Amino acid sequence: MTTAERAATLRDAIGLGLAVGLYGAAFGATAGAAGLSPWQAVVLSAVMFTGASQFALVGVLGAGGGGPAAIGSALLLGTRNTLYGVRLLPLLRPRGFLRRAGTAHWVIDETTALAVAAPDRRLARLAFLAGGAALYLTWNAATLAGVLGAAALGETARAALDAVVPAAFLALLWPRLRRGAPEAPVQRRVAAGGAAVALLLTPVVPPGVQVLAAAVAVLLAGRPRPAGGRA
């Protein structure tokens, strides 16, 4: 790889990591509003380190849900990281258990996108590590700022935060539904089904369970395409 390629890869990876990491402030504020302590919010960002699952966990808890529904929602959203790992293994080839265990911690949407988009294996590894490091540090620092900030809010600011939380989930969902996304019509159908199931079940199940139950909306996706869906 040339020096220019290396510099461009580093710039893109670190830029993406810093930009997405700032979103951790929204997670920290959501966690604070859900009743988690600053330590609990920071442990989630440091150990779980996968945004959608973290948001789902505190979202279910914030809605008054119990532990099993919260954990189940986080794990269901975490399954896609397993598929990312399968795609990353031939690119990153971590040797030995320790490197494999360390690499696994940073296998998320953004680092996978960076590594897969890199022109060769060495640049893929560089993009994964640089993007992962920038995102990890920013995400955790922003989480702490968000959760401490949420604790200091007055009544009107709390109402503002209550409105930010659903908007944050919509912002996570939006890229999957937008025109040009892979199989956007299927994703939209499943999303509409998931929202409908959750609202219909809300009056009749314990809080939080309707989120987990909304997973049945995947049945609306229909059969896999012959090519096996997204590569």
Place this chain on the structure above:
Amino acid sequence: MSGGALWAVVVAASVGCYLLKLAGLSVPAAWVQHPWVTRVVDVVPAALLAALVAVQALTAGTALVVDGRLAGLAVAALALALRAPFVVVLLLAGAAGALVNVLTG
């Protein structure tokens, strides 16, 4: 939920999510690359995130409630459709929620 129970949820979910990541780097690809598995994993976030949007915007406990959160969500959807950056989307949603709270409070 007590502090200890909340910690148990935080730790269990965190360890579980980590093990899902580790599994991807550890198990034979053929185990997880079944077309039906990839299909479900591909669409399950849409179902759950949409459910969370609905629950966070329209429910309180087991009741359906319409308040400033729905106004915030509508503003956020408009901002996202206009390709506004995340930070702007969240700030606009918060401002709309606060405005409704002040007007109706």
